[in-house]
Amino acid sequence: MEVYSEKQQITVALEAVKAKNLSVGFVPTMGALHQGHLELVRKALLENDQVVVSIFVNPTQFDNKEDLEKYPRTLETDVNLLKEVHPNRIMVYAPSVTDVYEDELKSQHFDFDGLEHEMEGKFRSGHFDGVGTIVKRLFEIVKPDNAYFGEKDFQQLAIIKKMVEKHDIPVNIVPCIIYREMNGLAMSSRNARLKPEYKEAAPFIYKTLTAAKAKFGTESAVEVMEWVEKQFYTHDLLKLEYFIIADEDTLKTVTKKIEFKKYRAFIAVYADDIRLIDNIALN
Template sequence: MYLFKRKDDLRRFLTSAREKGATTGFVPTMGALHQGHLSLIHRARQECSLVVCSIFVNPTQFNDPADFEKYPITIEKDIQLLTATGADALLLPSVAEMYPEGPGTPGPRYDFGELETVLEGRYRPGHFQGVGRIVHKLLDIVQPQRLFMGQKDLQQCLVVKHLLKLIGSPAEMIICPTLREPDGLAMSSRNMRLGPAERNNAVALYKALCYVRDHLGGPTSLPEVVAAARLQLQSAKFDIDYLDVIAVREDGAVLFPQAPVSGLPMYAVVAASMKGSPVRLIDNLLMNG
């Protein structure tokens, strides 16, 4: 695997590869890699002749500076995992390399519409502008044919899909299924920050989502099902930012139906943290299809 710390060096490498007919798959990450990330590398390896990964903890998408400072960094292990998994190239840039203008300098403003005001957008103001800014920069560098991201960050996937249209990128967005631990907890870099007792209790998020899925379309109304799932999480000592059911239109718009809808994918979505814990966890589960 080739490791690049300078974007211009990676550009030259990719230009040479494209001249030889390579198709590029790109997996952007913030490191602290787990099997969920590696599944994206595997998928890219199956569909593309050249697989590029990036590791960059992007300061402009953290609305909480303490969260940025505590984000887990495991670079040496990450490089070993990527090499073993079959990535061809890794971009590992500094903040100065990605933001020569300075991360505090205002960047372009992206019109993500309502996606930026609901769910994660509501609780993390400015987050998706930071996501758009760094993904735009990375796409300009890599210019991939396919972009691979995980369903666990569902709203982020919808935002990035919208970004591709806004900037006219020809990259095809591939959203891959969430990988889970044996007990159902969604794999996440943030899980590394959980203590043993917190880790055991964290599976309550998945159980709440499963409860909604298993009762959707039954005799109990959708709002009542969601309310019962929220009570389950509260009983498990969680402070809930949101637990809702959404439907996603083809254009990426998010709806909040009061009853099951046909013809659109529906997801139960959740963001919560255990009482006394600074670790905020998110998850989602497809309800139909």
């Protein structure tokens, strides 16, 4: 398995792949790989001749410097996990900050038609400009046919789709289902940082989401949102940052259900100092 640290190296390698008319799938990650990431890679392998996995902790999408510093960096372990998935058909691009950003470590400003102002955008200043900047640069370097993103970061997925559409980037975005632990907790690199008591408490998030989905069938969106807030109000360990029910297309909070519209519940919770997000389709 080849691991490239410079964009010039991987560009040359990918030009050789494309010269053979082979398709390229791309899975962008920040490393600390878990089974959720590996399932994205497996799907990409099924649908493409060659797969590129980027491993890069992107500084411009962190609004909290401490969170950036604490983010796990486990390149050797990540590469070994990818070798187990497939030793030959995966390339790893693990660049330095300088290789990606050169002399200008700042985000490009994007207009995502308002998607960036909902949910995460209200709590994480500049986050989606950082996401848009790094994903656009990676697309320019890798030039994939297909790119794979998990639905756990549903808002991010919607924003990347919007960026591809508005900037006319020739890549097919493939959404992938949320992969969960046996107890329902959405898989995340952050889960490894949970203290034992918080790890034990965290499945309450998905349990509450599934209960909210059941309630949404008979109760109004406002009633369901109020119910969820009450569940966390009395919880000893988990602190609710937000729970909303939103229109899947606009991500705007719903107050009244409209027939034939698709709705999704979104949640962000603090388990000690670890921020966990999740979501669930409601209809």
